[in-house]
Amino acid sequence: xxxxxxxxxxxxxxxxxxxxxxxxxxxxxxxxxxxxxxxxxxxxxxxxxxxxxxxxxxxxxxxxxxxxxxxxxxxxxxxxxxxxxxxxxxxxxxxxxxxxxxxxxxxxxxxxxxxxxxxxxxxxxxxxxxxxxxxxxxxxxxxxxxxxxxxxxxxxxxxxxxxxxxxxxxxxxxxxxxxxxxxxxxxxxxxxxxxxxxxxxxxxxxxxxxxxxxxxxxxxxxxxxxxxxxxxxxxxxxxxxxxxxxxxxxxxxxxxxxxxxxxxxxxxxxxxxxxxxxxxxxxxxxxxxxxxxxxxxxxxxxxxxxxxxxxxxxxxxxxxxxxxxx
Amino acid sequence: xxxxxxxxxxxxxxxxxxxxxxxxxxxxxxxxxxxxxxxxxxxxxxxxxxxxxxxxxxxxxxxxxxxxxxxxxxxxxxxxxxxxxxxxxxxxxxxxxxxxxxxxxxxxxxxxxxxxxxxxxxxxxxxxxxxxxxxxxxxxxxxxxxxxxxxxxxxxxxxxxxxxxxxxxxxxxxxxxxxxxxxxxxxxxxxxxxxxxxxxxxxxxxxxxxxxxxxxxxxxxxxxxxxxxxxxxxxxxxxxxxxxxxxxxxxxxxxxxxxxxxxxxxxxxxxxxxxxxxxxxxxxxxxxxxxxxxxxxxxxxxxxxxxxxxxxxxxxxxxxxxxxxx
Numbered sequence: 166x167x168x169x170x171x172x173x174x175x176x177x178x179x180x181x182x183x184x185x186x187x188x189x190x191x192x193x194x195x196x197x198x199x200x201x202x203x204x205x206x207x208x209x210x211x212x213x214x215x216x217x218x219x220x221x222x223x224x225x226x227x228x229x230x231x232x233x234x235x236x237x238x239x240x241x242x243x244x245x246x247x248x249x250x251x252x253x254x255x256x257x258x259x260x261x262x263x264x265x266x267x268x269x270x271x272x273x274x275x276x277x278x279x280x281x282x283x284x285x286x287x288x289x290x291x292x293x294x295x296x297x298x299x300x301x302x303x304x305x306x307x308x309x310x311x312x313x314x315x316x317x318x319x320x321x322x323x324x325x326x327x328x329x330x331x332x333x334x335x336x337x338x339x340x341x342x343x344x345x346x347x348x349x350x351x352x353x354x355x356x357x358x359x360x361x362x363x364x365x366x367x368x369x370x371x372x373x374x375x376x377x378x379x380x381x382x383x384x385x386x387x388x389x390x391x392x393x394x395x396x397x398x399x400x401x402x403x404x405x406x407x408x409x410x411x412x413x414x415x416x417x418x419x420x421x422x423x424x425x426x427x428x429x430x431x432x433x434x435x436x437x438x439x440x441x442x443x444x445x446x447x448x449x450x451x452x453x454x455x456x457x458x459x460x461x462x463x464x465x466x467x468x469x470x471x472x473x474x475x476x477x478x479x480x481x482x483x484x485x486x487x488x489x490x491x
Numbered sequence: 492x493x494x495x496x497x498x499x500x501x502x503x504x505x506x507x508x509x510x511x512x513x514x515x516x517x518x519x520x521x522x523x524x525x526x527x528x529x530x531x532x533x534x535x536x537x538x539x540x541x542x543x544x545x546x547x548x549x550x551x552x553x554x555x556x557x558x559x560x561x562x563x564x565x566x567x568x569x570x571x572x573x574x575x576x577x578x579x580x581x582x583x584x585x586x587x588x589x590x591x592x593x594x595x596x597x598x599x600x601x602x603x604x605x606x607x608x609x610x611x612x613x614x615x616x617x618x619x620x621x622x623x624x625x626x627x628x629x630x631x632x633x634x635x636x637x638x639x640x641x642x643x644x645x646x647x648x649x650x651x652x653x654x655x656x657x658x659x660x661x662x663x664x665x666x667x668x669x670x671x672x673x674x675x676x677x678x679x680x681x682x683x684x685x686x687x688x689x690x691x692x693x694x695x696x697x698x699x700x701x702x703x704x705x706x707x708x709x710x711x712x713x714x715x716x717x718x719x720x721x722x723x724x725x726x727x728x729x730x731x732x733x734x735x736x737x738x739x740x741x742x743x744x745x746x747x748x749x750x751x752x753x754x755x756x757x758x759x760x761x762x763x764x765x766x767x768x769x770x771x772x773x774x775x776x777x778x779x780x781x782x783x784x785x786x787x788x789x790x791x792x793x794x795x796x797x798x799x800x801x802x803x804x805x806x807x808x809x810x811x812x813x814x815x816x817x
Contacts, residue, residue: 383726401810
């Protein structure tokens with residue numbers, strides 16, 4: 166079996182490990198997150214940093230996320246504000262650009278990685294989430310990092326903690342859709358895919374599009390949900406799958422679904438209820454942001470099966486390496 | 492001749508009209524832009540609002556840009572701060588979502604449009620840039636709006652004004668590359684295109700990818716320049732054109748160019764100097780942000796000729812309308 170599939174399926178234990186990482190962190194450091202935080206990462210870790218920034222802002226803080234290279238070379242164009250902490254994310258903890266940002270930033274630093282690494286060594290506070298992966302592509306460690314940080318946010322901002330055991334069980338329930346998702350890919354040989362999400366589900370859509378590129382070397386796009394009507398939707402036709410990530414749909418989501426079907430596209434809705442789509446995967450349990458991690462397995466499985474269908478080996482995509490260096 | 496091509500070629504007069512719009516505005520209102528501004532728009536107007544936000548931040552202000560629908564439905568996830576002004580952009584001035592944001596926002600409002608419209612009527616300050624367009628797709632009005640607002644920024648923040656006559660002349664020089672750009676499209680029948688830009692050239696890359704989708708119904712992508720190495724580059728091969736927008740290249744740009752050529756892709760560099768690319772279009776005159784408007788014609792021409800090559804009518808793309816309503 167592909168390592169990638171094994172690792173996607175590890176989310177239930179990933180959430181438990183994330184809880185452990187959070188507990189180890191609070192046992193080790195007498196530290197609470199400040200209100201204003203600058204987040205950074207590259208690729209998937211950048212989308213993760215967008216998620217963490219949004220979770221921070223949602224709780225009344227101010228989270229800003231920038232890709233490492235934009236901090237290094239174009240920072241003057243971004244409203245960074247006056248952060249009291251830099252949070253840097255890298256699965257390997259060895260990404261050149263992330264290490265450089267740490268070296269060049271004069272702020273307290275919190276690093277998040279899956280390995281004892283230079284990133285953690287250079288950080289004042291190390292959040293080590295024990296979810297190593299053999300595949301090139303980041304899968305279950307992404308929602309695990311997210312959950313560990315969400316707990317740290319709840320703890321720091323004096324909000325009730327999430328129930329890790331329960332979320333882990335819910336993630337098992339979501340993973341039961343594997344055959345259904347595989348079936349969509351088998352039945353509909355789509356030529357491109359558009360992921361849509363609003364708010365904290367927008368970076369999930371971005372990460373979904375990236376997974377699809379990495380694993381399936383495939384035409385994939387992502388937009389803030391209703392932005393797609395402003396020009397982007399021209400590329401959607403009978404060869405297109407639209408994946409609508411939505412926690413609490415309202416009438417515009419149904420209209421949008423109908424509009425895409427009118428263009429010949431098929432729609433997969435992932436969320437609390439169907440919007441009149443051709444396909445539907447239910448995300449059980451609490452609302453976003455708590456349930457955000459659960460959306461990730463669905464889009465990872467979709468990319469995985471598309472890769473297999475297209476004859477690619479998702480474990481080692483062409484032109485990519487596990488750690489990006491300069 | 493297609494309206495779209497006529498309108499792309501109107502940039503030199505568009506810049507003069509933008510200067511006039513700025514002068515009319517300052518004659519009419521005793522008003523200077525505040526330091527903290529929230530910008531909004533949809534589609535191209537959202538990318539334009541990102542440009543204006545970056546130009547604001549670059550001058551020491553704090554500009555935040557959000558798509559209209561994200562303000563309406565997911566604002567709690569974004570670090571909006573405490574803006575003293577809302578700037579709303581819509582070419583037609585009749586976009587449903589933009590009008591809604593105006594209705595629901597309790598801030599002083601500045602509207603930017605090419606027509607006397609509801610957007611301007613609902614605004615406390617109306618910046619009317621007289622660059623109407625018959626085509627569905629926004630072309631020369633985009634850099635014209637940008638330039639008018641840049642002048643207003645310079646004026647408000649007490650910086651020297653840009654030289655409109657000179658920029659207009661430089662834009663004629665850039666438009667002389669039309670045959671060269673058409674030649675690239677004729678010679679290389681690329682299957683997908685990736686636009687790269689950092690800082691204020693990143694929204695230009697995003698707008699380029701949107702133009703390509705709208706006009707040529709085509710697989711196009713955009714990333715902050717060095718982010719592309721983090722997974723996204725897997726889709727680049729002998730069928731790919733990479734368009735590198737860069738004002739002041741350094742060694743990483745040359746390495747990146749080489750890396751893409753190593754994957755079989757061809758690279759078009761647009762900027763001050765070639766990075767070792769297969770194709771090169773020089774942007775003359777001042778550096779960014781002043782010269783930002785000049786980059787737009789190049790990417791518009793590229794999309795236009797790709798559309799023609801693919802047999803599409805860029806004046807009226809499928810599934811799209813000139814004004815997006817709900």
